[in-house]
Amino acid sequence: PPLEVFLLEKVYVTTTKSFGYCCGIEWSAKGWSYEIVSGNDNLTVLGREIIGTGNLQLVIKEKPVFRLGETVEFRFHGNGLPVRIVQGIQLICDSWFYCIEWMSPGISENGDELFTFRDAIALGGTSPIARVTDYDLERVRL
Numbered sequence: 001p002p003l004e005v006f007l008l009e010k011v012y013v014t015t016t017k018s019f020g021y022c023c024g025i026e027w028s029a030k031g032w033s034y035e036i037v038s039g040n041d042n043l044t045v046l047g048r049e050i051i052g053t054g055n056l057q058l059v060i061k062e063k064p065v066f067r068l069g070e071t072v073e074f075r076f077h078g079n080g081l082p083v084r085i086v087q088g089i090q091l092i093c094d095s096w097f098y099c100i101e102w103m104s105p106g107i108s109e110n111g112d113e114l115f116t117f118r119d120a121i122a123l124g125g126t127s128p129i130a131r132v133t134d135y136d137l138e139r140v141r142l
Contacts, residue, residue, distance in 0.1 A: 003032060004047035007064070007089060010055040011036060013045060021057045022050075025068060026088025026099050026129075035090055064089050064096045065134040072137040074100060083140060090131065097131040 005011050005022050012019055013036055020043065024035030034050060036043045066072055066086050073082045088099030 001031060003068075004050060005034065005052035006056070007091070008057045010053045010057065012051040012053065013038060013043060013049060014051065015045065015049050016043065019053075023092075024088065024090030026090070027068075064098075066098055066137060066139075071140045072098075072100070073140055074132070075136050075138065084137075086137075087129065088131075092131075095133065097133060098137060099129050099131055100137070101128050102130040 003025065007022055007025060009022050010019060011022055011034075016038065018038045020036040020038030022034050023037045023042075026033050026035070030046060032047055034045055034047065036045060036050065066089070068086055068089060070086045072084055072086055074084045075082070084100040086098050086100060090097045090099070
């Protein structure tokens with residue numbers, strides 16, 4: 001689905017009746033969730049809880065290297081396939097972090113369905129999302 005606001009856009013948070021800036025976007029089970037810096041607080045809200053102003057915060061820091069939805073190769077992928085999709089981007093302490101699935105999807109033992117790491121969470125596993133830097137990722141050359 002399309003984004004409600006862009007990274008570093010000034011937004012109005014309807015639930016707290018305050019202004020802030022979008023410093024992160026991540027795909028969740030409920031749709032896009034947005035990390036908003038408002039005063040000394042960081043808020044995580046859904047798109048229906050914010051109104052974009054169209055004004056972007058000027059930053060000295062460079063733009064993110066990768067885009068949301070971009071296919072990347074995870075350098076530290078272990079035994080699984082290295083290809084991942086950027087599912088979120090966050091600006092933390094003036095550095096860009098990218099949210100990817102920690103493990104690549106696999107085939108069930110029956111061989112008839114795809115088993116994702118998110119499915120492991122439903123069974124009591126650990127978080128499927130890793131926040132990594134651009135050093136940990138490479139562009140997939142098609």
